[in-house]
Amino acid sequence: MANMHLNLFIMGCGHHKAAWRHPRSSVERLADIRYYEELARLAERGRFDAVFFADGHAAGNIADGPLWTLEPLTMLAAMARATEHIGLISTVSSTFYTPFHAARMLASLDHISGGRLGWNLVTSMFDSEARNHGLEAMPSHAERYARAEEFANTVLALWDSWSDDALVRDRQGDYVDASRVRPVHHHGEHFLVDGPLTVPRPPQGHPVLFQAGASDQGRDLAARYAEAIYAVAYDLPSAQAYYSDLQARVKAAGRPKVAIMPGLVTYVGSTEEEARRKQRELDELLPVDSSRRQLSQFIGQDVSDWELDAPVPELPPLEAFSGPKGRYATILRIIESERPTLRQLLGRLAAGGGHCTMVGTPERIADEMQRWVEQGGADGFNLMPPSLPDSIEDVVEQVVPELQRRGLFRREYQGRTLRDHLGLARPGR
Amino acid sequence: MANMHLNLFIMGCGHHKAAWRHPRSSVERLADIRYYEELARLAERGRFDAVFFADGHAAGNIADGPLWTLEPLTMLAAMARATEHIGLISTVSSTFYTPFHAARMLASLDHISGGRLGWNLVTSMFDSEARNHGLEAMPSHAERYARAEEFANTVLALWDSWSDDALVRDRQGDYVDASRVRPVHHHGEHFLVDGPLTVPRPPQGHPVLFQAGASDQGRDLAARYAEAIYAVAYDLPSAQAYYSDLQARVKAAGRPKVAIMPGLVTYVGSTEEEARRKQRELDELLPVDSSRRQLSQFIGQDVSDWELDAPVPELPPLEAFSGPKGRYATILRIIESERPTLRQLLGRLAAGGGHCTMVGTPERIADEMQRWVEQGGADGFNLMPPSLPDSIEDVVEQVVPELQRRGLFRREYQGRTLRDHLGLARPGR
Structure with a gap:
């Protein structure tokens, strides 16, 4: 039986909007990088595939509670050094970055983490975000997705601009084999990028590309580019419907099955x-x-x-x-x-x-997770703990051992990279 | 007598273009973050004010030797966690970033480092860089500097968008005092930024702003905004000329003296x-x-x-x-x-x-450095070690103790932030 995949989706004091009000909440530590390092180590103790950050470019309605605090790419660099195995996934918006910035920072983080980086490609949503980056309003949905596709292609081309064996480092000769570092010469509708990248080819070849396609256009983009997918599913039937639709689109795009991980909120008790x-x-x-x-x-x-x-x-x-x-x-x-x-x-x-919410004993929740995976609703879950670290401690200490006993989840990491954890081949170049 | 300031300017295997060819060079480690962490710890052992990264957005002529490898902001996040006291300065180009990106990442790094971040504002130079970020060619010098000034103002405004006491974290009430988080509403010639920032006010208020103004326009920008200045001076007379010109411009701008640090290449021997x-x-x-x-x-x-x-x-x-x-x-x-x-x-x-090159014994080099500082050529130096880590080990182990004996350089850090090291007040808000 295939291994289940587990991600920890880190969000402030937890995904419950009132979590920060709890007497034991870490609300005083939201700007303290050690808090996030500890969460990543906790998830690594649970042998999770990865931790994951969403991202937003507008402060939002902050009187009610924390939304964003630190910037995810800078956080992940520190978290990479506090962990050894766990994957590290950041959202990067194709609407607000240039492909060169995205490719460069993600490649750098893939080196810093020794091949554990993932990129969740989003197009962003809110006018308030657009108006922090020079736009009067968000481009239309269609326009954002057209840009996202060109963006993804350009980032992949930049990662491919250095061959795996480009670095020669011959002290009596050349530092690189110049024929193995090639310009990109991308002159598209949205971007002009000559390349090559300044960063040598990432350890994983390409950091793993995540997407969360929900709309028709989003699902098609995910089908063509995503190597793993975050989903929203309220219950098993809706998970199954999304799963089969998405895998059909993936197949139509001539690509092998990709792991689909719906968001999951859990309350675990003895x-x-x-x-x-x-x-x-x-x-x-x-x-x-x-x-x-x-x-x-x-x-x-x-x-x-x-x-x-x-x-x-x-x-x-x-x-x-x-x-x-x-x-x-x-x-x-x-x-x-x-x-x-x-x-x-x-x-x-x-x-x-x-998102799906499961409330119950570790056995009961493991039953449900197993049912979703066995009945074609999911390949794993993007865990959205209502409160941090409590709810994810419960999963690591109680649900994960139950999944391991059932042979549904790894007891030890089998590889070193996020690609290894997800069973994805490394693209050569 | 005022304390001297020392920066370590980290560049590949060293600032000598052939340094990577040395049998003992670290050329195999240029994509290994531990190499940079070790350099930062070495400079911290020498009680340096800061380490500093230049930055470029084009690969350049890489057959001859390494130029850029990892991306500086992601490197500094990791290096912040490997050190405790030393300042961490990154170049960020006003031509290629949006002010929101720059303000957000630098603020995040200031939190991650506990108030040790510095920002070297540059406008970049090469068409090859422009052509990686969507421009056919670099804007003119005048245009770049006009943009840089608006950029700096917008970044400062974003850092000021959260008051120091905005975070209330009242579990029975509000998370922030909404009246202390204010939009920026910047609608200028180059940028539209509503704000506020997503990141709470940085520990230093503002990460320290460095500049290296050389042209007339660059010197004026530095005089109005820089809190510390990197300079190019071949010898003491040219250092003195730059120093007095720059401090006169600073004074004309109604600001207190700023620390000026010329680049310095040293070869130290017994x-x-x-x-x-x-x-x-x-x-x-x-x-x-x-x-x-x-x-x-x-x-x-x-x-x-x-x-x-x-x-x-x-x-x-x-x-x-x-x-x-x-x-x-x-x-x-x-x-x-x-x-x-x-x-x-x-x-x-x-x-x-x-840049100035000093070759000789620790005493001889300390003499020279002292002469530059006492005769109005410098407030310290931006050390450009020809080979890394060898040349900077020589400075830390031989020159620094000599400067300390003479009372010219700190024996211990007196504060925790880069502002503390540079003797700069923290801007309140």
Whole structure:
């Protein structure tokens, strides 16, 4: 049976929006690099494939809680030196970087980490981000994806601009074999890049390319370029639907299967009840008034007089809702399948929203993860711990050993590079 | 007496172009981050103010020897974690980055290093670099400096977008005091940046701003913004001329004196003769044919039949030379003041060219450094070791103790930040 893949998606004090309010939270340490080094070492102790950072270029609504703090590429350089095996994945936006910057920094990090770098290619979303990088507004979705494809091609070409054996270092002769370092001469619609890169070919050939295609265009880009994919799946059926669609597109692009890892929020307890208690403890930290106001906005009706610990009333069907459909659909789905109280619904929305949430004992959660992998919904998971480090300690100490006992997850690293962990061949040049 | 400042300018295997050819060179380690960490620790053992990286965005003529390898910002993140006190300075070009990228990465590194970051602002020079970042050619000198000034203002404004006390972290209330995180709303000729930054205010308030203004426009920019200055000075009179001109411009800009550090190439030996031998050993590693060809180009006459170990013949005066004047003037100056053989001239040009070169015993070199500082030529030096780590080990182990005995250089670090080392106040906000 294929090994499962596990990523730790690091986000502030955890993916639950109220996690920073917990008395034991690390909110005072968010600008302390040692906090992130410790998290990477914890994930490495659990033999995870990688840690992963999302990224954003606008401060956002920070009164409510931390969003971004340090910049991911600089963090990963430090984390590379605090770990030995674990992969290190950073989001880099094709809308805000030049391909030369991206190729150069990622190649440098691949050297610094000894071949453990991954790049999550995103096109970014918000006008507030565009307006920090010289644009009045975000380019259209189509325009962003056209740029992203040219961007990916250019970055790959830059990594290929040095052959693996270009460095000769002949003290009586040449430093490099100049015929093995070639210009790129890319003159495309969005970019002009002569090359070659200043950095010799990365240890992995190419740092591993991740993508999280959701839209039609995003899925096609992922199918053509991604070597591993992050997904959003609320439950197994939606995971299966995404999985089979994506692998079909990958196959149509003439490429071998790629690992697909849906996001996963877990609350682990030695009993079902303890797990629920951990979830409730975080949910109860949410400021009720502002959460109510937000939900009222999301569903287009005033919820200020709904009872906090009573079941949420039924809502009008999706067709009858005129606001943004995506989030409304998620809310309908949570209400229909989980019959939550208002407090539970607010908590679910505050922790990974449309992502799968598993609450229970290590055995129960391992059962579910196994089912997803065996029934064609996932090749592994991008773990979104609601609180850090607590929730991921629970996974490392309780769920991982259970997966290992079942032969579903590695007991030791078998290789040194992120490509090794993901079973990906190294592209030669 | 004011303390002298010392920077280690790290460049490949050393600043001598043939250093990588030495049997003991670290040429095999240029993509190994541990090499740079060791150099930073060595400089920290010598109580240096900082290590410093130049930067370039084009591979250059790499057959002859290494130029760039890893990317400096990612290197400095790792080096920050391998050291405790020493400052860490990276070049970042205002022509190729957006101010938001620069402000964000430098702020992040200032947090990662606990307040030890410096930024050397350059405008870059070569068309080959421009053509890696989407430009057909470099903008004009005037255009680059206009952009650089707007760039510096925008970066400073982004660092100021968070007040020092913006982070409230009240678990029962707000994460930040929203009134202390303000947008920038910069809509200038070159940049549109709304802000605020995603990174909280850097520990130093502002990472220390370095500049190396040489042209008239460059000197004015340095006078208005730089908190420390790198200079090129062939000898004490030219150092004094630059020093007094620059400090006059600083004063005219209404700012206090800034530390000026000329580049300095040293060959240290326990005897004068041993020092000369070390210089000769590196010079003899230069490939003679290509060095002759290059010199022929520089001076516009064929030197292929000049004798290698005979004195260089006199050259036509500067006025009679129609090629690039700067380098020709340097060559004339070396010939006039040092009466070198052809091999010596080739060696001098291969190691820091127009920068001051001191060859001799630790006492002799300390004498010279003291003279420069006492006679208004410098506040310290940007050391450009011809070979690494050998030449800088010699400085740390032999020259620094001599300077310390004379009370000219710190025996222990007195503070924790680069601002502390340079005696610069922290800008509050």
